[in-house]
Amino acid sequence: MHIASFWLMALGALALSGCKGTADTAAPAATPVRVAAAFAGPAAPPIHTNGLLLTRDEIRLSFKMGGVIRQLAVREGERVREGQKLAEIELTEVNAQVEQARQAHEKATRDVDRGERLYADQVISLEQLQDLRTQSAVSAAALKSAQFNSSYSSIVAPRDGTVLRRLAEERELVAAGAPVLVLGAQDKGFVVRAGIADREIVQIKLHDAAQVRLDALPGVTLTGKVSEIASAADPASGLFNIDVQLDATSQPLKSGLVAKLHIVPAAALAAERVYVPIAAIVEGNQRKATVFVLDQGHARRRDVEIAFIDGESVALLNGIDVDEQVVTDGALYLEDGEAVAVQPAGGQT
Structure with missing residues (x-):
């Protein structure tokens, strides 16, 4: 019994030894x-930078004459149509100025008529008549000026667009020419405005292609071209501003969105x-x-x-x-x- 077990163990050891040798000589796997x-x-590497999405034309609207704002008919973000009345100042003072100019002009006209009769009767000289005519012409010009100012006592939308900012409120006293509303015109589309370092601005040319991605619209890539390049650096930042005009798109764009620009200069494609x-x-x-x-x-x-x-x-x-x-x-x-x-x-x- 013990002899049989010994031979079985010996045969097993030889078999294991043979298998190990085969494994050692096998070629390594790829x-x-x-x-x-x-x-x-x-x-050349593309230029990457961040910018802000803005309407191509931003119009700052104001009253030609100072006064108290009687009505502000729009809110920020509201779409408006060309010719729509947006704001108006109190007209009491404006109307009074128009009436004063009208009365002065009517008096000057009566003076000229009376002067013509007196001159015909040789009561006054030609010089006196000419002075009356001059006063009448001055009063007529003053009336036109007052009427013109009256026509600008309200703010009317010059184009279709969106109210971007409302800089005053009703019953506020505003000076002549002080911005009251900022309108973004829709007919000129949108631009991305960004600052570029000096080593990059020298590579960019007008009409260079650009890709734009917005954090507000993930997965959407817009296209455009460089439309404006600053000739001098911004004193505050030391960067050169550029505008990228976006191609027409149906995406719901809003002024002020943060944009990421990817520009490949035309020189790099040469x-x-x-x-x-x-x-x-x-x-x-x-x-x-x-x-x-x-x-x-x-x-x-x-x-x-x-x-x-x-x-x-x-x-x-x-x-x-x-x-x-x-x-x-x-x-x-x-x-x-x-x-x-x-x-x-x-x-x-």
Whole structure:
């Protein structure tokens, strides 16, 4: 019995030894990785900045004459139509001035008529008659001025638009020309106004394309073009203001929304650079870096030089050609020349 057990144990040990030898001599499995193709892009980095959405034309409305506000017929955010009365001041003083000018003009007219008869009878001189005519002309001009001021004793919407700000309230005393309402005209559309640093403003030209994203409308991308570029910096911020005119859209836009601008200068589109995903960069030292390139089932280490980083992509000065496959997921665990197994996108590596 003991002899039979010994031989069974010996055979088992030999079998285990044979299996271990087979495992040791098996070829190592290929490392699972994911790859992405290098692609061409602008030669210079895009410009990213934040700005405010504004109506293209903001009209500050005021009374030509000072006075007490009798009525403010609109609220902030209210849409108005061209010709709609928005505000009015008390007319007692205005009407009194018009009446005084009318009475003075009527008296001057009567004086001229009487002077014409007296001159015909040679009672007054020609010079005296001319003085009466001058007084009549002056009074007529004063009447026109008073009537003109009376016509501007109310504020009327010059265009269709939206009331952006209400700067006064009813029964307030306002000076002549002091803004009472700010109207955003709808017919000129919207712009995004932003401040740009000096190293970026020199790259931007009129009509450069821009993309706009609003925090209030997540997932929506608007398009537009640079419409205005300041020729001098803002003394307060040191930045150069630009306006981006938005293309027509059906989105519910409101003045004052925070916007994120993405501008690709036209000069950057004149040339191209090769881009790779940032995940393909294995190690770097300043502008020097390393990536792995897929070569017939093997990962080959290759040195590259970085031009700039744009979000999730890296623009290269050299080292990679367009459409070459670079390793992204799994690149950190590779050795030069190691066999790899490319995994489909979306799965687990």
